[in-house]
Amino acid sequence: MTRSLLVLGAIALAAFMLALAVGSVTITPSELWAVIQGEGNKLHQTLLLELRLPRTLAAFATGGLLAVAGALMQVLLRNPLADPYVLGLSGGAAVGALLAMLAGMGALLISGSAFAGAMLAMVLVFGLAHGTGSWTASRLLLTGVVVAAGWGAVITLMLAITPSYKLPGMLYWLMGDVSYARTPWPAFVVLVLAILVIMPLARNLNVLARGPMQAAALGVSVRPLEWTIYVLASLLTATAVTTAGSIGFVGLIVPHMLRLVLGNDQRIILPASALAGGTLLVLADTLARTVIAPEQLPVGVITALLGVPTFLYLLHRSR
Amino acid sequence: MSTLHTRDLIINVPGRADGFSLNLSVEPGQTWGVLGPNGSGKTTLLHTLAGLLPARSGRVVLNDSLLIELKRRDIARQLGLVFQERQDSFPATVMETALIGRHPWLSPWESEQADDQAKAQQALAALDVDHLSDRLLSTLSGGERQRVAIATLMTQNPDIWLLDEPTNHLDLHHQVKVMSLLRDQAELGKAVFMCLHDLNLAARWCSHVLLLYPNGDACWGPAESMLKPSALEQLYNQKLVTVEADGAPVFVPVNSG
Numbered sequence: 360m361t362r363s364l365l366v367l368g369a370i371a372l373a374a375f376m377l378a379l380a381v382g383s384v385t386i387t388p389s390e391l392w393a394v395i396q397g398e399g400n401k402l403h404q405t406l407l408l409e410l411r412l413p414r415t416l417a418a419f420a421t422g423g424l425l426a427v428a429g430a431l432m433q434v435l436l437r438n439p440l441a442d443p444y445v446l447g448l449s450g451g452a453a454v455g456a457l458l459a460m461l462a463g464m465g466a467l468l469i470s471g472s473a474f475a476g477a478m479l480a481m482v483l484v485f486g487l488a489h490g491t492g493s494w495t496a497s498r499l500l501l502t503g504v505v506v507a508a509g510w511g512a513v514i515t516l517m518l519a520i521t522p523s524y525k526l527p528g529m530l531y532w533l534m535g536d537v538s539y540a541r542t543p544w545p546a547f548v549v550l551v552l553a554i555l556v557i558m559p560l561a562r563n564l565n566v567l568a569r570g571p572m573q574a575a576a577l578g579v580s581v582r583p584l585e586w587t588i589y590v591l592a593s594l595l596t597a598t599a600v601t602t603a604g605s606i607g608f609v610g611l612i613v614p615h616m617l618r619l620v621l622g623n624d625q626r627i628i629l630p631a632s633a634l635a636g637g638t639l640l641v642l643a644d645t646l647a648r649t650v651i652a653p654e655q656l657p658v659g660v661i662t663a664l665l666g667v668p669t670f671l672y673l674l675h676r677s678r
Numbered sequence: 679m680s681t682l683h684t685r686d687l688i689i690n691v692p693g694r695a696d697g698f699s700l701n702l703s704v705e706p707g708q709t710w711g712v713l714g715p716n717g718s719g720k721t722t723l724l725h726t727l728a729g730l731l732p733a734r735s736g737r738v739v740l741n742d743s744l745l746i747e748l749k750r751r752d753i754a755r756q757l758g759l760v761f762q763e764r765q766d767s768f769p770a771t772v773m774e775t776a777l778i779g780r781h782p783w784l785s786p787w788e789s790e791q792a793d794d795q796a797k798a799q800q801a802l803a804a805l806d807v808d809h810l811s812d813r814l815l816s817t818l819s820g821g822e823r824q825r826v827a828i829a830t831l832m833t834q835n836p837d838i839w840l841l842d843e844p845t846n847h848l849d850l851h852h853q854v855k856v857m858s859l860l861r862d863q864a865e866l867g868k869a870v871f872m873c874l875h876d877l878n879l880a881a882r883w884c885s886h887v888l889l890l891y892p893n894g895d896a897c898w899g900p901a902e903s904m905l906k907p908s909a910l911e912q913l914y915n916q917k918l919v920t921v922e923a924d925g926a927p928v929f930v931p932v933n934s935g
Contacts, residue, residue: 578754578782
């Protein structure tokens with residue numbers, strides 16, 4: 360268990376080094392070491408400490424948040440294909456952010472508005488699915504899918520009435536773009552706190568994955584646990600979306616791939632998702648800003664292009 | 679050792695009149711069989727006794743405490759349940775499945791130790807599924823999965839064992855093995871309470887019997903006083919012939935066609 364986490368940690372570190380080294384100016388390991396020690400030339404220091412490091416940290420935190428949120432949603436719904444995007448949380452966040460952009464608000468208000476949108480989506484989906492008291496996983500999933508389609512329509516409507524000079528920024532945000540991240544620290548703090556909260560509950564989640572009745576018979580207080588997961592997953596998604604826009608597939612693919620390799624013990628899967636999700640987004644973002652340099656791609660395009668074939672391949676192989 | 683009582687319990691079967699209220703005492707050493715036709719509320723009763731479904735009225739008492747006032751974790755240390763239907767959405771091995779029985783005994787930061795592994799291994803061996811411990815549950819036959827579920831309850835090791843159709847999907851020799859295992863556990867001080875479809879298994883292995891009628895009526899008591907052809911014929915609305923074999927009554931449906 361510890362060994363697989365160490366391996367993932369080492370891979371994450373390597374991805375970090377790569378992300379810091381690659382770009383318009385290549386920085387060799389020895390130059391990197393010089394900057395870490397507070398030496399090196401001024402250009403390298405500025406480039407690393409003010410541009411690449413914050414961006415890489417933001418990518419890592421966002422990826423970790425999305426992957427952990429996905430892993431939690433999958434246990435909650437007992438469906439390996441569930442993720443916060445399927446449930447319409449990111450749609451709500453996107454509508455919130457686009458509204459703020461349309462009104463010409465500043466960055467902080469865009470973040471706040473996206474957060475409010477994600478939370479509204481959560482309340483909407485949970486409230487509608489919970490409505491008459493019977494709250495089954497399939498009902499929640501269906502409600503989420505329908506509400507997500509509704510958000511999609513609202514987004515299209517808003518884009519249609521948006522003056523064309525505002526469109527590129529909005530589209531980039533919709534596709535997910537780490538360069539929008541102002542500071543990586545809120546995302547990092549939320550990720551670390553979430554892992555600390557969820558780890559003591561991880562064995563409860565293993566039991567919950569066997570179904571709510573079985574979990575209750577084995578001593579789990581099912582309803583409070585389900586609410587905790589849902590609120591936590593929504594918070595993680597909202598934080599990720601406010602940091603870097605809507606980036607899809609990380610929450611779906613990372614936990615799924617890890618389960619194929621490591622089994623379904625949440626005590627491993629949750630921290631491993633944070634590490635592997637972060638690593639995936641760091642690599643994807645490095646690719647996004649180098650592949651057609653000096654132009655940049657939105658990282659959401661890269662995760663989708665990498666994610667969809669990988670996912671289909673894994674699904675095909677596992678049958 | 680724990681005892682499970684019900685006080686004027688009416689289980690909540692939707693659309694059914696209250697019927698006869700249950701005042702049961704399930705004590706250590708007893709093996710209860712619950713008999714009744716489909717839809718008579720056997721599963722509802724088990725789930726109510728485990729605190730998973732609210733009763734329409736009346737109380738379930740575990741030792742000296744009302745079940746609804748206890749924490750789930752405290753209940754799970756004293757009372758366990760094998761479900762008739764199980765859902766597994768994620769792949770899991772047989773060993774992992776048995777080990778979740780240790781859940782109520784471990785604190786949040788604790789992980790399963792060698793001792794827990796040994797308990798699970800022992801339980802799997804007692805149910806003849808230890809050779810499958812690394813196999814995925816989804817690759818097993820229905821009978822094998824049934825035995826893994828009972829092994830999970832054995833790993834949980836509560837005082838009170840509730841089982842919903844424990845002999846479902848089992849071959850003849852495994853039926854005998856499971857029923858004698860349950861009776862042995864009762865003799866060691868457990869209280870066993872199970873729903874059964876097969877009258878003859880109840881007649882052979884149970885010390886006490888509860889008959890549940892579709893209209894909500896019920897009667898219960900020592901097996902030999904309950905398993906009367908007249909009562910059973912009324913229960914299933916089926917003529918029966920009684921013969922005696924191997925020291926126990928055997929009930930055979932009359933071919934009226």
